[in-house]
Amino acid sequence: MNVLKDFPMLNRDLIYFDNGATTFKPQCVIDAITDYYSNYTANAHRGDYDISLQVDVAYEATRDKIQEFINAKHREEIVFTSGTTDSLNMIVNGFFEHILDPGDEVIISDSEHASNVLPWFRLANKKGIVIKYVSLDDNFHVTVDAIKRVITPKTKVISLAEITNVVGDVRPIKDICEFAHKNNIFVVCDGAQSVPHKKCDVQDSDVDFLTFSAHKMCGPTGVGVLYGKIELLENLDPVKMGGGMNESFDNEKAIFLKELPMRLEAGTPNIAGVIGFGAAIDYLNNIGMDNILVKETNLKKYLVEKLSTLSHVDIINEECDSGIVAFNIDGIFPQDVAIYLNKYNVCVRAGNHCAKILKKAVGVKNTVRVSLYFYNNKDEIDSFVELLKDRDKIMKEMI
Amino acid sequence: MDENLKREVILDNYTNPSNRMRVEDEKYIYVNSNNSSCIDNIDLWVLIEDGFIKDLKFDGEACAISTSSTSIMTKELVGKSTKEAREFIENFYNMIEEREYDKETLNEALVYDTIYKQANRKTCATLPYKGVLDAIEKYEHGTH
Numbered sequence: 001m002n003v004l005k006d007f008p009m010l011n012r013d014l015i016y017f018d019n020g021a022t023t024f025k026p027q028c029v030i031d032a033i034t035d036y037y038s039n040y041t042a043n044a045h046r047g048d049y050d051i052s053l054q055v056d057v058a059y060e061a062t063r064d065k066i067q068e069f070i071n072a073k074h075r076e077e078i079v080f081t082s083g084t085t086d087s088l089n090m091i092v093n094g095f096f097e098h099i100l101d102p103g104d105e106v107i108i109s110d111s112e113h114a115s116n117v118l119p120w121f122r123l124a125n126k127k128g129i130v131i132k133y134v135s136l137d138d139n140f141h142v143t144v145d146a147i148k149r150v151i152t153p154k155t156k157v158i159s160l161a162e163i164t165n166v167v168g169d170v171r172p173i174k175d176i177c178e179f180a181h182k183n184n185i186f187v188v189c190d191g192a193q194s195v196p197h198k199k200c201d202v203q204d205s206d207v208d209f210l211t212f213s214a215h216k217m218c219g220p221t222g223v224g225v226l227y228g229k230i231e232l233l234e235n236l237d238p239v240k241m242g243g244g245m246n247e248s249f250d251n252e253k254a255i256f257l258k259e260l261p262m263r264l265e266a267g268t269p270n271i272a273g274v275i276g277f278g279a280a281i282d283y284l285n286n287i288g289m290d291n292i293l294v295k296e297t298n299l300k301k302y303l304v305e306k307l308s309t310l311s312h313v314d315i316i317n318e319e320c321d322s323g324i325v326a327f328n329i330d331g332i333f334p335q336d337v338a339i340y341l342n343k344y345n346v347c348v349r350a351g352n353h354c355a356k357i358l359k360k361a362v363g364v365k366n367t368v369r370v371s372l373y374f375y376n377n378k379d380e381i382d383s384f385v386e387l388l389k390d391r392d393k394i395m396k397e398m399i
Numbered sequence: 400m401d402e403n404l405k406r407e408v409i410l411d412n413y414t415n416p417s418n419r420m421r422v423e424d425e426k427y428i429y430v431n432s433n434n435s436s437c438i439d440n441i442d443l444w445v446l447i448e449d450g451f452i453k454d455l456k457f458d459g460e461a462c463a464i465s466t467s468s469t470s471i472m473t474k475e476l477v478g479k480s481t482k483e484a485r486e487f488i489e490n491f492y493n494m495i496e497e498r499e500y501d502k503e504t505l506n507e508a509l510v511y512d513t514i515y516k517q518a519n520r521k522t523c524a525t526l527p528y529k530g531v532l533d534a535i536e537k538y539e540h541g542t543h
Contacts (some may be wrong), residue, residue, distance in 0.1 A: 351438040
């Protein structure tokens, strides 16, 4: 897999290990965006002239590509949003707010990202729903058994990331859905860290809602997807009202909205972003999602093997299958490690990674996080581990 | 100050900080100081009596710059009146922000005189001072 030539950012003197935050963009994505801005800028779904039609075709083509990419049954099930955060807020505020009653229970976990926690917290304060936490096992995994232990007849929703951004554990979403649906429980899946890294099939997993962001999968920032089963999306109230989503309106009693998915895409969408997203999907398909998963799994194994030889490195999540490695260096604050690495043009993230309630489960508040993508390689890992070999050197050079 | 000496002072205050302990005494004013841009998080306990800072303790999770700066600050500010403390802090900020400042009075805190070269660490160095200013204000407004 020789992809270095495809990414302008990979031809700089950088080791980029912060792919959980965002990913680099291949030239074809940049070109698709530039092409829209240079050659056929127009609004979507509006004009009666050629370039506007051309925009429609390109914008809607991305919807078809996404439908195929996650194997959705209907193209109307793909709604473009500004990203995972936007999608999750729409699901909670536009759907569940209207169907949950006080006392109804929603299950999340301690390792969820803030965007799969705070919308639920707000709903708890607003409507009196109850948030419950599935317990994590010793390797921070969520099992179906653990879910069985926490559900009650009041449980209405299970909302989990398929892969968490801190410890990178992979959740058995298909098994969770199978169990949940037998008990009339909805499953919301935050796919921000999984859809970019492994094959996704919403019909096979039978998940009710799925959310993900383009920029974590070689696409542009500011675009994401809300997938929902069509019969659920039909009942999702638009959180945003405005242009592009209404059929007609005369007065407050006579508002007619468009069909799905337009109804949920108020205002001028991020057209350039959606077009760029389409190019990113083409690019990933070309490499093959199965190849991407294999490459990342191998890289992660290699990194863990190498890091394990350093006695001052404490790996938090050795047992997790994704390309995320969280660790700490004995007696050195994670941010200082990140600052030291930055001096050698190595980009990693230090902190709590937006999972502020994780501490109670893992016992560590902050970590250094490496998050790999398919364009990383073993040479980079070798250089990285070499930089961490000498603890005294880190101490000396971190300030 | 020589760069190696600066590093030594910072590391010494990071690995063996002075006045690092939690306080459970209601006479102390408690403040928390954190940065929205990073993950430093420091708790401070400040004892102010008759307009003088009598004691200063801290605890928390923070980087080498924040931790060492807090350690140095606790040593410098204890014994000063709130007015003198404010002057010290203002002088410290002047140094950090590359304005004119008085080198003579900053003592160990001078080790951060080139921290402006790493813009993202300026807030680490000033973090504890922000907390003490909050505590002084609480004292002066009698809200403690």
